[in-house]
Amino acid sequence: xxxxxxxxxxxxxxxxxxxxxxxxxxxxxxxxxxxxxxxxxxxxxxxxxxxxxxxxxxxxxxxxxxxxxxxxxxxxxxxxxxxxxxxxxxxxxxxxxxxxxxxxxxxxxxxxxxxxxxxxxxxxxxxxxxxxxxxxxxxxxxxxxxxxxxxxxxxxxxxxxxxxxxxxxxxxxxxxxxxxxxxxxxxxxxxxxxxxxxxxxxxxxxxxxxxxxxxxxxxxxxxxxxxxxxxxxxxxxxxxxxxxxxxxxxxxxxxxxxxxxxxxxxxxxxxxxxxxxxxxxxxxxxxxxxxxxxxxxxxxxxxxxxxxxxxxxxxxxxxxxxxxxxxxxxxxxxxxxxxxxxxxxxxxxxxxxxxxxxxxxxxxxxxxxxxxxxxxxxxxxxxxxxxxxxxxxxxxxxxxxxxxxxxxxxxxxxxxxxxxxxxxxxxxxxxxxxxxxxxxxxxxxxxxxxxxxxxxxxxxxxxxxxxxxxxxxxxxxxxxxxxxxxxxxxxxxxxxxxxxxxxxxxxxxxxxxxxxxxxxxxxxxxxxxxxxxxxxxxxxxxxxx
Numbered sequence: 001x002x003x004x005x006x007x008x009x010x011x012x013x014x015x016x017x018x019x020x021x022x023x024x025x026x027x028x029x030x031x032x033x034x035x036x037x038x039x040x041x042x043x044x045x046x047x048x049x050x051x052x053x054x055x056x057x058x059x060x061x062x063x064x065x066x067x068x069x070x071x072x073x074x075x076x077x078x079x080x081x082x083x084x085x086x087x088x089x090x091x092x093x094x095x096x097x098x099x100x101x102x103x104x105x106x107x108x109x110x111x112x113x114x115x116x117x118x119x120x121x122x123x124x125x126x127x128x129x130x131x132x133x134x135x136x137x138x139x140x141x142x143x144x145x146x147x148x149x150x151x152x153x154x155x156x157x158x159x160x161x162x163x164x165x166x167x168x169x170x171x172x173x174x175x176x177x178x179x180x181x182x183x184x185x186x187x188x189x190x191x192x193x194x195x196x197x198x199x200x201x202x203x204x205x206x207x208x209x210x211x212x213x214x215x216x217x218x219x220x221x222x223x224x225x226x227x228x229x230x231x232x233x234x235x236x237x238x239x240x241x242x243x244x245x246x247x248x249x250x251x252x253x254x255x256x257x258x259x260x261x262x263x264x265x266x267x268x269x270x271x272x273x274x275x276x277x278x279x280x281x282x283x284x285x286x287x288x289x290x291x292x293x294x295x296x297x298x299x300x301x302x303x304x305x306x307x308x309x310x311x312x313x314x315x316x317x318x319x320x321x322x323x324x325x326x327x328x329x330x331x332x333x334x335x336x337x338x339x340x341x342x343x344x345x346x347x348x349x350x351x352x353x354x355x356x357x358x359x360x361x362x363x364x365x366x367x368x369x370x371x372x373x374x375x376x377x378x379x380x381x382x383x384x385x386x387x388x389x390x391x392x393x394x395x396x397x398x399x400x401x402x403x404x405x406x407x408x409x410x411x412x413x414x415x416x417x418x419x420x421x422x423x424x425x426x427x428x429x430x431x432x433x434x435x436x437x438x439x440x441x442x443x444x445x446x447x448x449x450x451x452x453x454x455x456x457x458x459x460x461x462x463x464x465x466x467x468x469x470x471x472x473x474x475x476x477x478x479x480x481x482x483x484x485x486x487x488x489x490x491x492x493x494x495x496x497x498x499x500x501x502x503x504x505x506x507x508x509x510x511x512x513x514x515x516x517x518x519x520x521x522x523x524x525x526x527x528x529x530x531x532x533x534x535x536x537x538x539x540x541x542x543x544x545x
Contacts, residue, residue, distance in 0.1 A: 022085075022321045023061060028068035030090055034310025038066075041318050056080045064317050066090060069279075069297075073097040078105055086320040090313040091116055091300055092170070094330050095223040095250060102331065106405040108320050109330040112312035119305035121173035123298060124218060124248045127272035131244055131293045132157060132216075155215075155244075155269075157181040163214030165230070166221030166249065167192045167202065174218060175202050186210050189221075211238040216246065223250035231255065236262035242269035248299040251276040256286060263291045274299050331404055343379055346433065347403075349448045349455035350384040352469040352545055353435045354391020356446050356457060359543040360475065363439035365392065367416040374431035377421035385419055388435055425449075427464060434459070463505040463514045471500075472519040473543040479536040480506045480513035487534050488515065495527040512538075 024038050026046045038044045045062070050071070059065065059081045066088045067073060073087050078101050087097055089111040102109050130136055133154035141148060162178045164171045164187040175185045179201050186203045188210050197204045211217065217239065221227050231245070231254040239245075245268055247254060256277055262268040272293040273286060279297060286292050300309065319326045350370075358365075370388055372381045389406040393413070401409050410417055425432035426447075434447040447459035448469065457467040460475065467473065478484055485504065492499060498520040506513035523531075523542055532540045 022063040023083075024064040024066060024317060025059065025062040026066045027055065027071040028066070028090070030066060030068070030313070031306045031310035033307050034090070034312075034314040037311055037314035038317060042321065052076075059084070064088065064321060066313060066317060067096065069093075069096055071096065073102075075101045078102055078107065081107075086110060086317055088112075088313045088317045088320075090309050092120065093222055093250060095252070099331055103404055104408055106402045108326065108404055110313070110316040110320065110326055111330060112309045112316060115309035115312045116300035116302075116305040117169045117173060119302040120170045120248060120299040121177065122302075123274065123295070123300075124170070124174050124220075124246060125177050127248065127274060127293050127295060128157075128216065128218070128244070128246050131246070131270050131272040136293050137290065157183055157216075159183070160215035161186060161213055163187070163205075163210040163217045164202070165189075165207070165210070165217065165219050167197060167200075167204075168220060168222075170249075171218075171220035172196075172200055172202075174220065175200055186213065207235075208238060211235055212240070214243060215240060216244045218246040219249045219253050221249060221253060223252045228252050229255045231259075233258040233261065236267055239268065241267055244269055245271040246273075247271070248274040251279065256284065260285045260289070263289060329404075342375075343381075343383060345450050345453060345455075346376065346384055346431070347387045349450060349469075350387035350433055351391035352455055352457070353433060353446050353448050354388040354393075355395070355545055356391075356460075356469060356473075356543050357435055357437060357444065358392050358396060360446065360460070360541050361437055361439050361444045363437055363444065365413075365415055365437060367418065367438065368392065369418045369420065369434075369436040371420045371422060371434040371436070372432075373422040373425035373434070374429065376431045376433065377423060381419065381421075384433065385417060388433075389415075389417060427458070429458065432458070460514060460516070462507060465503045465505055465514070465516055467503055467516050468501065468518060469545045470518070471545060472522045473545060474515075474517040474519055474523065474531075475539075475541045475543060476515045476517075476531065477538045478513055478515065478534075479538070480510045481536050484513075484534070484536065485515065488517075488531055491527065491530050491534075492517075492519070492523075495524065497521050497523060497527065 022042045024042045024044045026035060026044060027050055028048055035044060035046060055071065055077060059077055060083065062081065063083050064086045065073065065081065065084060068090050073096060075098050078084065078098060084107050086108045087102055089097060091112065094109055094111050097109055099109050134152040138152040158181055161184045164175055164185060167187040167189040171187065175187065178185050185201060186205045187197060188205055188207045194204055221230065233255065236258060259271060263271060270291040274295045275297055276284060281287060287294055316326050370385055383403060386403045386406040389410050390401050390403055393409055394401045429449045432447055432449050434445060436443050436445050445459060445461050446457065448455055448457050455469055457469045458465060476488065489499065499517050500520055501518040503516040504513065528540055528542065531537060
């Protein structure tokens with residue numbers, strides 16, 4: 001009886017190895033709690049303040065790199081990191097990491113975005129209140145011995161409209177707190193559903209409408225090439241005269257020179273900035289501006305957040321090194337986190353189908369069709385397609401292939417990947433994955449499902465079977481003749497190859513047939529040739545799974 005091995009590591013960037021053998025470089029400040037978690041299962045080097053040249057010199061020795069915002073993980077760093085399997089950003093955003101290049105190289109990029117959510121949320125509210133009520137200016141005046149409260153008349157938030165640009169984790173939490181101040185909240189975010197917004201008491205609106213109607217605009221969008229200078233002179237001119245602007249997200253989201261002009265002209269009544277285009281800022285006209293409240297990138301700097309971010313990122317790094325699912329993977333193929341428990345058992349199945357197809361067919365892979373039937377069709381199957389591609393290409397590509405870069409490798413080889421979904425499987429299975437390629441114009445098909453918790457290969461071409469896709473599998477196609485099974489079995493016995501399981505199938509009596517044998521050992525080339533020489537044997541394929 002064959003026993004299925006435990007599920008393979010589905011989300012690892014490169015092949016999983018013992019985390020204890022892995023070397024981790026912590027290149028920016030990380031709370032001790034996170035460092036200790038890493039040290040318990042890996043070899044850790046903490047070396048902060050490295051120059052780019054110093055980082056390039058040493059990164060080749062490490063399997064994982066942990067950074068915050070100071071260290072830039074460029075293409076050059078990734079080039080030099082020949083052993084890198086994971087790059088971890090302790091905090092929100094990965095704009096200091098070349099994610100595209102990491103993806104191409106199959107390096108997992110993770111961040112611990114959730115750990116600082118509440119710290120960043122509270123800091124946003126804190127600087128907004130300080131701005132609206134002129135707290136820093138009043139404090140400075142009082143310290144000078146002045147008593148002029150009439151100079152610092154502020155604005156109440158109650159009854160005002162808050163416009164949130166980016167309704168992600170932090171933006172949503174800011175919205176909830178603004179509602180407690182009895183503010184109206186509108187938001188713009190192309191990736192957030194109307195249901196999510198409405199369930200949090202937020203109206204969705206285009207950016208132009210948000211700018212026109214908001215008394216306060218708060219930025220919470222990620223920094224990307226598309227979002228760079230998202231707020232510039234044109235946007236400031238469309239805002240209400242005297243409106244306030246808050247940025248506790250990323251400095252690159254706004255044009256600082258345009259902001260200064262908008263403040264000087266009175267178009268904007270004030271700004272609260274925790275982040276800057278260059279950090280630390282050099283000779284910025286916004287530092288010390290009478291209408292600007294500034295803090296030195298403090299949004300995530302609470303004791304609680306620092307601990308949580310450090311421990312979160314440490315656990316993510318170790319999970320990557322062990323080859324486990326990592327929920328914080330920026331470039332993993334899984335987009336819908338709620339699907340993971342249902343999808344995960346099928347990842348290994350999809351990879352096995354890809355492996356089997358590559359070894360069963362001699363066709364040049366040009367187009368691959370994947371059909372997902374049953375309950376699977378209602379889920380995000382993106383990671384399953386990546387797993388199937390990995391199985392197809394891993395043994396035939398000179399480039400390392402994994403779930404992170406599978407689609408990129410397929411594209412680079414000119415492989416066209418098609419996905420289809422069907423409500424009902426062809427056979428009596430709750431869920432079915434079918435992989436089809438063309439060989440000399442004819443379809444070659446493998447299909448599989450999960451039975452219990454284990455993958456099963458249930459179709460090869462036109463034959464429905466039930467095979468455990470593990471270890472060494474021999475597939476013969478032949479004419480259904482008396483004694484065929486005995487002849488193959490005798491040759492295997494003479495060659496000291498043990499059969500652990502067998503499946504046979506046929507379409508018609510004494511017509512085309514298939515035999516699938518699970519073997520304890522692989523066949524020698526000589527023994528394979530002997531089986532091929534048996535009369536009426538059409539083909540013999542060894543499949544290593």
